[in-house]
Amino acid sequence: MTKLFVPADVAALALGANEVTDVLTRAAATRGLSIEIVRTGSRGMAWLEPLIEVETANGRVGYGPVSAGDIPGLLDAGLLTGGAHPLAIGPVDQHPWMRRQTRLTFARCGVIDPVSLDDCVAHGVFKGLDAALELGAAPTIEAVTKSGLRGRGGAGFPAGIKWKTAAEAQADQKYIVCNADEGDSGTFADRMIMEGDPMALIEGMAIAAFAIGADKGYVYSRSEYPHANATFGEALGLLLRARPLGPHALVKRKPFDIERRIGAGSYVCGEETALLESLEGKRGQVRAKPPLPAHRGLFGKPTVINNVLTLATVPWVLAHGADAYAALGHGRSRGTMPIQLAGNVKYPGLFEAPFGLTLGEIVNDIGGGTASGRPVRAVQCGGPLGAYFPPALFNTPYDYEAFAARDGLIGHGGIVVFDDTVNMAAQARFAMEFCAVESCGKCTPCRIGSVRGQEVIDRIVAGERREMNMRLLEDLCRTLKLGSLCALGGFTPYPVMSAVRHFPEDFQRAAAQTERQEALP
């Protein structure tokens, strides 16, 4: 019996992983070969998907990207014994892309069968929880604080401090909420965890619950993630059936239950207070802070709300010690960051590395430049609310503070690459358009300013009183930034103003073209 691994990650499915599995199963049966196919998450090498891995004496050997038509040739070449073939990439762990990484959060993603409890436990799931239970609640929080782990959702708030605040709050009921509403374009790490290693997330939530004394957890996911939701639900169901390991008994001293909720297509619900409103069954409108969710959160009770990546990293921190995690990183950004390379890039995918690589290393060395082969013109870091960086700023180290110092943000770790065909005035307009579509409507600058922003950019592009409208746009962005409660309105100026600042020629070029056209009879 030869064991093969084919990702069931939705990115692999989109490229035909199910067809490959079907054809492989049939071909093996016809040839009388004894195989077992395990569906895993993705290793994160998106350009190699669907990536088939074969268990051999030399470890797991990879082949990709495989299409259904490649299967007969692969079997002829000795797929089951790791035979040579143009699609072979050798042992997957030894692949240069994998070797350069420090995989902590994603150590098991793409390796294990996410919905096999035996496989998960064999790969170290629940070691972190065991360590936490042994340490006790307060030392667990202490360890998370000491590790320097910061909220991976974008804000970068120290996780330990958030936990401590909630732990100290007095209440009959506390909640753990996992923010899995990963709406940022260019990001897919949360989804990959939910599809590739959902147990890590569940374990992280159980640790958090134990630390602050919560007995109920919610995972708020997106309706755009049907496959991730199915896998996560399956993992949750698995634990539930496999008592005493089920969520009810995960934390032996106190019951803990997790419920999965699905959003309904609203981007702003990824903002923590809007998410809480949505969980309560209301419009996803942002709440003013204070009170902090750690004091009065879900249903008015103390709530810790953390991103998927934050919670999925916690078990590693507990299992390997806070110092081991804090030893990695750069400046005040400790540990590793799952960087997501997307858009027009030759080697897109998930790359987990300690903070401190420069943006240029990430885009050019790791990403290999653009997929189209044209020069890189701009990269947007941190989702739709992140700034556009020109190649001139590629020496910026990947670190929360260094990015903030250059009017940008790391956000959730997404990096979207654009080649030189991009029109930055159109991108700036899109940022305003997106803000208008997704605004919850609570703050006037965001609700109305985003619509006015589109109009102003349209006028600039049309060459209408350019100087005055430029000043107006800048003023509008300042109002948005200072007058909005949450990051949607507050950060929309980042992509807009970075486009204006770094790519002014696009606003002029468009204007010049229009003027020329107007000059024609």
Added chain:
Amino acid sequence: MLLSDLLRGASDGPECAAIFFTRLAPIHTVMNVVPLTPCPAAAYKKNAPGEIPNCCVTHRIDDKALHRSPMPQRSKPHGLRGMIAAYRRRRLSHIDLSPGPRLQAEICGAASILHERWDETEATRIVDAHESMQGALLPILHAIQASFGYIPQQATAFLARKLNLSRAEVHGVISFYHDFRRAPAGKLVVKICRAEACQAMGGAGAAEALLKHFGSSWSGTTGDQMVAVEPVYCLSLCAVAPAALINGEPTARFDGKRLIDKVEAAR
């Protein structure tokens, strides 16, 4: 009731709330996804291969049926057990099989819907199934949309009464979220990502080509009510951009022509 009848929408089974199928599969995976009264295991055993069990899927389905080991290839699933195993193997479903009120349809792309008209009994059953949930309005709305295909107008007053809310509050929630439709969708829902990563890979051009092909517009349906093209902002397929969901099935790295071909093939 035969599978083919169900897929044609000829069913009158009041308990079949929503079905899900995909044409990419060699078989049609059909699931009844709203939790009803738990049915004894015997109720589905007697169903002939390929037939829809006239009962719901509940968490009573034993672990063996949920086992994910590779299945021998079959042209047709055998009973509910086979269908679930097929679903397991292919991970095609948008359906959560975890117990209790969590068991609900996740609507992404359209399923064929059996309740096209407002049915208060059905709605009452949905609300009752969520009784133990705190802040259950969103899950209830999802379940109603899974069952009816959209949120019927009558649902607003009904839910306000049932949940002790004002009609304005219920309407506010329905109208806030992009997912909730207030009119039936097309039979085939194509969700195309319009966010930055897909823009960087020519997603906008492909989407325009598709809209032009159908003479349709964003969020509108084609003249024959068959195809609805809806914008989404990020499907998390940014590393294989551009991306779309065709009735819930992911597809990626397309240009205009390939997208049109895929949608036409799915029609």
